[in-house]
Structure formats: structure tokens, C-alpha cells
Amino acid sequence: MIKVSLTVNGKKHEKETAPDTSLLDFLRSIGVKSVKKGCGKGECGACGVIMDGVYCKSCIVLAIQANGTEIKTVESLGNAQNPHPLQTSFVDEGAVQCGYCIPSMLLAAKNMLDKNPEPDEKEIRKSLDGNLCRCTGYVKQIAAVKKAAKIMRENKNDQ
Amino acid sequence: MTNNINNYKTVGKNVRKVDGIGLASGGHLFVADLADEDSLVAGILTSPHAHARIKKIDISKAKKLDGVHSVLYHGNVNRVPHTTAGQGYPEPSPYDTVMFDNKVRYVGDRVAAVAAETPAILKKALDLIDVEYEVLKPVFDPEEALAPGAPIIHDEEDAKVIIPVEYDKTRNLAAHVDTKVGDTEKAFEQADLVVEDRYTTHYANHCAIEPHISHAKLDPHGRLVITTSTQVPFHVRRIVSQVCEIPIKQIRVIKPRIGGGFGGKQEILLEDVCAMLALRTEKPVLLEYTRKDEFISSRTRHPAICDTKLGFDASGKLSAISLKVILNTGAYGSHALTVGSNSGSKVLPMYPCNDIDFTLDSPYTNLPVGGAYRGYGATQAVFGLECLMDEAAEKLGLSPIEIREKNHIRSGGTSPIFKALGEGTEGVEMKIGSCGLDRCIKMGAEEIKWEEKQNKQASKPWCKHGLGMAILMQGSSIPHVDMGAATLKLNDDGSFNLLMGATDLGTGSDTVLSQIAAEELGVAVEQIIPLSSDTDVTPFDVGAYASSTTYLSGMAVKKTAALAKYQVLEAAAEMLDCKLEELDIKNSVITGGPSELTLEDVGRHTLYADNQHQIIASASHVTEKSPPPFAAHFVEVEVDTQTGKVDLLSYVAAVDCGTAIHPKLAEGQTEGALVNGISFALTEEYIFNDKGKMLNPDFGNYKICSTQDIPKIKTILVPTFEDTGPYGAKSVSEISINGALPAISNAIYNATGVRIKEGPFTPEKILKALNSQANNK
Ligand code: FES
Ligand code: FES
Numbered sequence: 002m003i004k005v006s007l008t009v010n011g012k013k014h015e016k017e018t019a020p021d022t023s024l025l026d027f028l029r030s031i032g033v034k035s036v037k038k039g040c041g042k043g044e045c046g047a048c049g050v051i052m053d054g055v056y057c058k059s060c061i062v063l064a065i066q067a068n069g070t071e072i073k074t075v076e077s078l079g080n081a082q083n084p085h086p087l088q089t090s091f092v093d094e095g096a097v098q099c100g101y102c103i104p105s106m107l108l109a110a111k112n113m114l115d116k117n118p119e120p121d122e123k124e125i126r127k128s129l130d131g132n133l134c135r136c137t138g139y140v141k142q143i144a145a146v147k148k149a150a151k152i153m154r155e156n157k158n159d160q
Numbered sequence: 161m162t163n164n165i166n167n168y169k170t171v172g173k174n175v176r177k178v179d180g181i182g183l184a185s186g187g188h189l190f191v192a193d194l195a196d197e198d199s200l201v202a203g204i205l206t207s208p209h210a211h212a213r214i215k216k217i218d219i220s221k222a223k224k225l226d227g228v229h230s231v232l233y234h235g236n237v238n239r240v241p242h243t244t245a246g247q248g249y250p251e252p253s254p255y256d257t258v259m260f261d262n263k264v265r266y267v268g269d270r271v272a273a274v275a276a277e278t279p280a281i282l283k284k285a286l287d288l289i290d291v292e293y294e295v296l297k298p299v300f301d302p303e304e305a306l307a308p309g310a311p312i313i314h315d316e317e318d319a320k321v322i323i324p325v326e327y328d329k330t331r332n333l334a335a336h337v338d339t340k341v342g343d344t345e346k347a348f349e350q351a352d353l354v355v356e357d358r359y360t361t362h363y364a365n366h367c368a369i370e371p372h373i374s375h376a377k378l379d380p381h382g383r384l385v386i387t388t389s390t391q392v393p394f395h396v397r398r399i400v401s402q403v404c405e406i407p408i409k410q411i412r413v414i415k416p417r418i419g420g421g422f423g424g425k426q427e428i429l430l431e432d433v434c435a436m437l438a439l440r441t442e443k444p445v446l447l448e449y450t451r452k453d454e455f456i457s458s459r460t461r462h463p464a465i466c467d468t469k470l471g472f473d474a475s476g477k478l479s480a481i482s483l484k485v486i487l488n489t490g491a492y493g494s495h496a497l498t499v500g501s502n503s504g505s506k507v508l509p510m511y512p513c514n515d516i517d518f519t520l521d522s523p524y525t526n527l528p529v530g531g532a533y534r535g536y537g538a539t540q541a542v543f544g545l546e547c548l549m550d551e552a553a554e555k556l557g558l559s560p561i562e563i564r565e566k567n568h569i570r571s572g573g574t575s576p577i578f579k580a581l582g583e584g585t586e587g588v589e590m591k592i593g594s595c596g597l598d599r600c601i602k603m604g605a606e607e608i609k610w611e612e613k614q615n616k617q618a619s620k621p622w623c624k625h626g627l628g629m630a631i632l633m634q635g636s637s638i639p640h641v642d643m644g645a646a647t648l649k650l651n652d653d654g655s656f657n658l659l660m661g662a663t664d665l666g667t668g669s670d671t672v673l674s675q676i677a678a679e680e681l682g683v684a685v686e687q688i689i690p691l692s693s694d695t696d697v698t699p700f701d702v703g704a705y706a707s708s709t710t711y712l713s714g715m716a717v718k719k720t721a722a723l724a725k726y727q728v729l730e731a732a733a734e735m736l737d738c739k740l741e742e743l744d745i746k747n748s749v750i751t752g753g754p755s756e757l758t759l760e761d762v763g764r765h766t767l768y769a770d771n772q773h774q775i776i777a778s779a780s781h782v783t784e785k786s787p788p789p790f791a792a793h794f795v796e797v798e799v800d801t802q803t804g805k806v807d808l809l810s811y812v813a814a815v816d817c818g819t820a821i822h823p824k825l826a827e828g829q830t831e832g833a834l835v836n837g838i839s840f841a842l843t844e845e846y847i848f849n850d851k852g853k854m855l856n857p858d859f860g861n862y863k864i865c866s867t868q869d870i871p872k873i874k875t876i877l878v879p880t881f882e883d884t885g886p887y888g889a890k891s892v893s894e895i896s897i898n899g900a901l902p903a904i905s906n907a908i909y910n911a912t913g914v915r916i917k918e919g920p921f922t923p924e925k926i927l928k929a930l931n932s933q934a935n936n937k
Contacts, residue, residue, distance in 0.1 A: 139865075140828075
């Protein structure tokens with residue numbers, strides 16, 4: 002067993018775990034269950050987190066590799082009382098069906114928008130390429146990212 | 161009933177999806193999130209052989225391993241023949257499955273199961289189970305499976321059917337149907353044009369992003385509580401009771417949020433094993449499939465061989481259809497009869513004529529098991545039919561649009577197939593109420609610029625441009641079979657709990673059904689608190705399948721709301737001392753009386769003041785009809801003649817689902833289905849070795865569409881009003897998965913002159929066809 006300590010959405014966590022534990026399993030074991038498992042092989046994108054500012058698939062990162070890092074999950078965006086524009090746009094555009102792929106997709110979108118606040122459709126598609134969704138056909142999700150980007154730009158201008 | 165949808169307050173509006181924000185903020189809403197922390201983890205040992213008898217199995221080493229709590233195999237679990245198909249009772253699928261057998265019938269079949277304290281111990285224990293197999297000769301080809309002398313896959317004595325349908329396990333025949341209307345022989349003889357061909361469809365997986373998962377435990381009273389990712393909670397309860405031999409009353413099934421189903425979760429795949437392990441260990445148990453298990457051991461789309469023959473008169477009027485389907489059901493007969501029957505009943509009525517032959521043979525083979533999959537048989541059969549319509553059009557000098565306009569069904573029309581072909585029984589005679597096909601075709605063609613783009617040049621000299629189309633129908637619920645029920649209960653703040661057996665698996669049905677309740681009650685949708693489903697709490701519903709939820713469960717909700725409203729008005733009339741008939745509810749206010757009351761007043765009064773009682777209503781609904789939604793799909797492609805690659809430029813789906821209760825969700829259903837259809841048509845494929853083992857059980861090698869693979873997509877909802885549906889609604893979820901195969905094949909033909917009659921349309925296949933076309937010239 003090895004000790005892993007990391008920060009999730011600003012809160013410190015420390016736990017002993019087997020050396021081959023993935024970051025995904027580690028996060029779920031400490032109660033961070035918004036991170037989903039769809040394949041465990043880096044192929045579906047349901048397990049995305051932002052680790053030290055980089056979006057990555059937590060199932061193919063070892064927990065020990067994440068030792069000392071700062072992890073952000075979808076809870077860092079907002080919650081039902083105070084949702085982020087990405088979250089409201091996704092819901093209002095009809096981009097959330099079963100919702101299983103959504104937390105990770107929101108993080109992928111957020112990560113892209115942080116660097117590119119005014120993406121065109123091609124760039125949006127590219128940024129969500131690693132996030133498989135079997136429910137929606139992606140049309141509404143692409144529209145939702147566009148809409149959120151606009152709201153986020155406006156919010157920024159208002160500040 | 162008013163059919164002016166503009167008069168509705170909630171129906172037809174894009175209200176906020178009731179579970180949307182909770183899901184988008186990462187709420188712990190799925191089975192894996194809700195499992196007890198101290199759950200044992202379970203796993204299943206599966207067969208490496210396609211066909212083998214288990215000669216010996218030694219579980220002793222696994223059992224002795226520290227941290228192993230239970231090992232199940234055929235030697236310590238009772239043999240109860242059943243079907244894993246989550247269908248109503250009596251199931252039309254054969255009882256050909258037991259929890260564990262001494263024979264395995266496909267690579268991935270169950271051999272044993274273990275519950276252990278950690279995943280590492282589980283893995284070790286599964287490795288420690290010693291199995292000695294006597295490998296038997298397998299059969300993979302569905303036609304060979306039916307031929308004399310083929311290895312018999314179900315040679316056990318106890319496999320049987322429980323309704324009077326044709327079933328002959330001594331010939332590997334899981335289902336057979338023979339339906340004849342009129343005299344096709346004569347009709348084909350007299351026809352001016354006959355076109356016929358064989359079209360085949362391939363294996364596919366549902367690929368719900370959440371794999372199958374179940375959690376089971378005993379509550380402090382000793383009752384079994386199963387929390388599971390299912391489309392059919394009530395069928396889970398019944399089948400677990402049957403297989404684990406415990407009374408229904410001992411079982412509670414909870415369906416939380418589900419991470420997609422598409423038919424794959426209309427199957428009792430894990431619940432029986434998980435329940436048995438919880439009963440044996442008296443501990444909570446979590447059993448989940450890996451992605452690899454999903455591909456290999458769960459259910460699939462039945463591959464089909466469809467021989468279709470069409471007869472026309474010189475004007476292009478269709479006079480006869482013959483459709484012979486060979487539906488490979490794999491190792492077990494789950495949904496074989498019904499998927500196969502739907503290949504006829506959800507396709508043939510699209511072009512009414514008097515002389516129709518339909519036959520189905522569904523053989524067992526030693527390959528993965530078929531099951532329910534969005535489209536349910538229509539996907540398979542409409543491929544050949546819609547390609548042959550194009551072939552006939554060309555021969556008759558008609559355009560694809562003209563031939564369809566000449567022949568498709570319309571309002572008031574009927575087809576003898578409706579009555580002749582049901583699901584293991586006779587069907588139900590039915591006249592088409594609403595039908596927007598004419599407009600679907602017209603609007604879809606306009607949107608894709610069908611006329612303008614007829615002779616459009618491709619973007620590169622070695623590419624070819626093409627257009628293709630297909631028209632589609634499905635159904636809405638199974639008439640006289642499916643039942644849905646709902647309960648509404650008024651709270652003291654004027655809100656209502658809406659308890660439904662109807663199962664939202666991500667489709668948005670909780671929202672749609674809440675809208676229906678709100679509309680009928682005269683309240684805002686925010687006043688409805690939906691709960692689906694918990695067999696201890698919510699009334700019965702067959703579950704989410706057969707495109708039934710909006711149409712069938714929606715009507716149950718509407719009836720329930722009307723009853724609840726009546727009770728509210730009764731109480732209000734008493735409170736206001738006026739006549740009930742004068743009153744109505746508008747935006748949660750009781751209007752029309754001497755003074756106004758709010759629903760909150762009524763709620764509080766009835767719970768705490770005079771004539772105290774709970775305002776609560778329940779109603780059930782069974783349908784008389786299964787009104788088809790209709791659609792016209794159009795696609796524009798470019799085919800690269802050097803590589804054989806098809807590029808989709810744009811895809812238009814015009815859909816008549818009656819009233820769209822929630823237009824954005826209806827569009828979402830359409831887009832999700834059509835993208836799944838595109839992915840099925842172009843890339844998704846099971847690759848087997850010669851031993852029947854699937855070689856590509858992961859998303860790296862089984863390619864489903866991502867954001868980069870989709871064309872420009874346009875959904876057009878074409879409103880009609882179905883009198884028998886809630887606020888004019890029909891179904892929408894399945895139909896649009898069926899269009900891509902025929903529409904893209906037709907477009908490839910239009911571009912290149914080659915017909916691809918077998919999915920998926922991979923570059924290799926297209927290149928091969930182009931080369932043999934060149935050689936033949
Ligand atoms: S679970 Fe990590 S990519 Fe699928
Ligand atoms: S919404 Fe279901 S997988 Fe994306």
C-alpha cells in the first residue's frame with residue numbers, strides 16, 4: 002500500500018491505496034463519485050478530471066501519479082443552487098439525456114473555453130472528441146457549448 | 161380534446177429537464193454511486209469456448225481464498241429455466257436459460273460467479289476456479305444452424321416455450337413465424353416488375369456509456385433490495401423471484417438514474433446472480449460489467465438476413481411483398497420471436513398491399529445473444545425494403561420520392577399485416593390515425609435541397625456526390641399487452657408527487673410525463689415531483705421499451721391527473737360551497753367559484769381541516785392501438801473512389817411523432833438515434849475469429865461516432881395529432897435509428913452506381929464493390 006494525498010476541488014484528501022489503483026478508482030473510493038467509469042481504458046471519456054490545469058482521463062492515470070496534485074471535478078463548476086453557464090446551457094439546450102457522460106464532457110468544454118473563449122464549431126467538436134455519448138448525437142452538446150461560451154463572454158464583459 | 165397545441169401551457173414547451181441540473185452537477189444518482197461502501201464485489205467467470213460441456217468444475221481453491229464469500233456454479237444453484245428477456249408475462253421468448261448450466265453455448269457464457277471483499281481477491285478467485293471442458297462442435301452460420309446435421313445447441317430437456325408458438329430446439333429453431341395474406345405467387349406472376357435481393361445486417365452493441373450494474377442487499381427485515389440499471393424494474397422483480405425462488409413480496413427493485421439503455425437494459429443480465437450472492441452471503445453485493453463484458457456477454461442487435469421481393473404494376477404501384485427473415489438469435493432466444501415479428505409488423509405496413517408473405521426463422525448459433533435494441537427488428541428489415549424501393553424506382557423511371565409517394569400509407573389507411581402479425585399471437589387490426597409522411601418527405605427533401613443537388617459535383621475529382629433517402633415507421637407500445645400506471649398525490653403546499661412505474665433511462669420521460677400531469681392538472685411543471693421507479697412505491701408499468709412510455713404511460717398519467725383534478729375540485733367545491741362543474745384549475749388557482757382558492761389552500765384544508773382526506777389518484781392504461789410514428793430521412797454523401805470512404809455531408813430527419821410534448825427532447829431522441837444508426841451503418845462491427853470469439857471488445861476497435869464523425873444534422877419535427885395519444889403524442893425514441901442503413905446505401909448507389917447490401921459500409925467493402933464494378937465494365 003502507498004499513501005496518496007491530493008486536493009479535490011480545494012479539499013485535501015489522503016488515503017492508503019494499492020500502487021496500481023487508478024486515479025478514477027481512487028477518487029471514487031474517497032467519495033468523489035461524479036467521475037464515471039465507462040471503459041477503464043481511456044477510450045470513452047466518462048472519467049475526465051482537470052489535474053493541475055490539464056484535462057485528463059482519470060482511468061489511465063495512476064493515483065500515485067496524481068500525488069500532490071490539484072484535481073478539479075464537475076463540482077468545481079457549480080451545483081443545482083448555483084450552476085455554471087455550461088451546466089445551465091447543457092440542460093436548457095437538451096444536451097443532457099442520461100447524464101452519464103456529462104460531468105466529464107463539461108470539464109472538457111470548460112478546459113477548452115478557458116483557453117479559447119470564442120471557439121468555432123470545429124474547435125468545439127475537436128475539444129469534445131474524446132467524450133463518447135451514446136444518447137444525444139452530440140448536436141445539442143455542440144450547441145450548448147456555443148451558448149455557454151457566449152454567456153461566459155458576456156459575463157466577463159459585464160465584470 | 162383540443163388539438164390546437166398552442167393552447168397548451170406546458171405540453172409542447174421546452175421546460176427544463178427535471179433531472180438535468182442534478183446530473184450536470186455530478187449528483188450521485190447512478191447505481192455505482194449509491195452502492196453501500198462495504199459491498200462485496202462480484203464477478204462472473206465466462207466461457208472461453210463457443211460450445212462445450214462442463215465436465216468438471218472445482219471451486220474449492222477459490223472458496224478457500226481469504227476474502228471470498230461465495231462461489232456460485234451449476235452444482236450449487238437450482239436449475240430454473242427462464243428467459244433473460246425483460247418482457248411481460250407470459251414471455252414470448254423461450255425459457256432456455258438457467259442461472260448456471262453444465263453447458264456453455266457462446267464465448268462469454270456464464271460459468272460461475274464469485275463475491276469477494278476486494279477486486280484483487282475477486283480476480284484471484286475467478287482464476288482459481290478449475291473448469292474442465294469437453295469442447296463441442298460449434299455452429300456460427302445461421303443457415304447452417306438450421307440445416308440437418310447441425311450441432312444442437314439446446315439439447316437440454318427443460319428448455320421450452322410457455323406460450324403456443326413454434327419452437328423446435330432439436331433443429332436449433334428458437335422462433336418461427338409464417339404469415340400469409342392474399343396470394344403473393346399470383347401477384348408476382350401478374351406484376352410488371354419484380355425486384356428482389358438479399359440484404360444482411362450485422363451484430364451491434366448498445367454501448368450505453370454506463371455498463372450494466374446491479375447492487376443487491378438484504379434490508380434489516382430480511383427483504384432483498386436490488387438497485388439496478390434497468391429499463392424494466394417490475395420484470396426484474398418477477399424474474400428474480402422466479403430464478404432465485406423467493407416470493408415477489410420479498411423483493412424491492414429500485415431504479416435510480418440510468419446511464420443509457422437502448423434496449424440493452426431490457427434484460428435481466430446481472431440481477432439474478434447479484435441477488436443470489438446477496439442471499440447467500442447476507443451482505444451487500446455489487447456486480448458490474450466491464451466494457452469488454454458488455455461487448456461479449458451482454459446482448460446485441462440480432463444480425464439478420466432479409467430476402468425481400470417486391471412486385472409492381474407498370475405505373476409503379478406496389479402489388480405484393482415477400483419478406484423472409486433469418487434472424488440469428490445467438491446462443492439464447494431472448495427476444496427472437498418478437499424482434500423477428502417486428503421485422504414484419506413495423507415495416508411491411510408502410511406500403512399497404514393485399515398480397516404479403518412474411519416468414520421468420522430464428523436459429524440458435526454459438527455466437528453472442530441477440531436482444532432488444534432500439535429499432536427492434538425494423539432496423540434490420542427496412543434496409544432491404546428501402547433499397548429495393550429505389551431499385552424499382554429506377555427501373556420504372558420514377559424518382560425515389562415519386563415511388564414512395566405513390567405507395568406509402570396515409571391517414572385512414574390500413575394494412576392486413578396489423579391484424580395478421582402480432583408478437584407471438586395475432587396482431588390488432590388498426591387504421592392509421594395520424595400520418596405526416598407526406599409532409600416529412602416534402603420538408604425533408606426541401607431541407608436537404610434534393611432537387612437542386614441532384615447533379616451536384618463532388619468536391620474532388622476522384623470523389624462522387626450522391627443523395628439518398630428512406631422512409632420509416634415504428635410503433636407506440638404493444639396493444640393489449642403493455643400496461644402502464646401512475647399515482648398522483650397532493651401535498652400541503654399544492655405540489656404533487658407523481659409516482660410512476662414508467663422508467664426514465666435518460667430519455668427524459670420523467671420530464672415529459674410531468675408535463676402531461678401538469679397540463680391536465682392546470683399547474684406549472686415545477687409543481688410536479690416525479691419518482692420513477694421503485695417497485696415498493698410506484699405502481700406497475702411494463703417498463704421502458706417498445707416505444708411505449710410517452711404514448712402508453714403518458715396516457716396513464718393523463719388519466720391519473722384527470723382523477724386527481726376531480727378530487728381537488730370536489731374538495732374545493734365543498735370549501736367554496738359551490739358546484740364542482742363551475743370550477744377549474746388554472747396555474748394552481750381554483751377559478752370559477754365565488755372566490756379563488758389556491759391548490760395550497762386545498763392541500764392544507766384536506767390534510768388538516770375539515771373532511772380530512774388524502775387527495776390521491778391512480779389510473780392504468782392499456783392501448784388498443786400502436787400508432788406508428790413516421791419519418792423520412794435524407795442524406796448527402798461523397799464517396800472517395802480511391803479509398804472507398806463515405807463522407808456524410810449532411811443528414812436530415814423529418815419525423816412525425818404526433819405532438820412533441822417536449823420538442824427539444826424529441827429532437828434529442830431523434831439525433832441520438834440517427835447518430836447511432838450512422839455509426840451502425842458505417843463503422844460498428846463485431847469481428848469474430850473462427851472459434852466464435854469477438855476480437856474487438858473495446859471502443860478502440862469497435863468504433864462508435866464521436867463529435868468528429870457526425871455530419872451536419874437537421875431534425876424537423878412534423879406535427880400531427882394522434883387522437884389516441886396524450887395531447888396527440890406518439891412515440892419518437894426508436895424510429896430514427898432505422899434510417900441510416902438504407903438512406904446511406906441508396907446515396908452510395910446514387911453516387912457510384914454500386915449497391916452495398918451488407919452493413920457496415922466500410923471503405924474496404926465499398927472499394928471492393930467499386931473494383932468489381934470496374935472489372936465488369
Ligand atoms: S473510463 Fe476512463 S476513458 Fe472510459
Ligand atoms: S447523455 Fe447519455 S451518454 Fe451522454
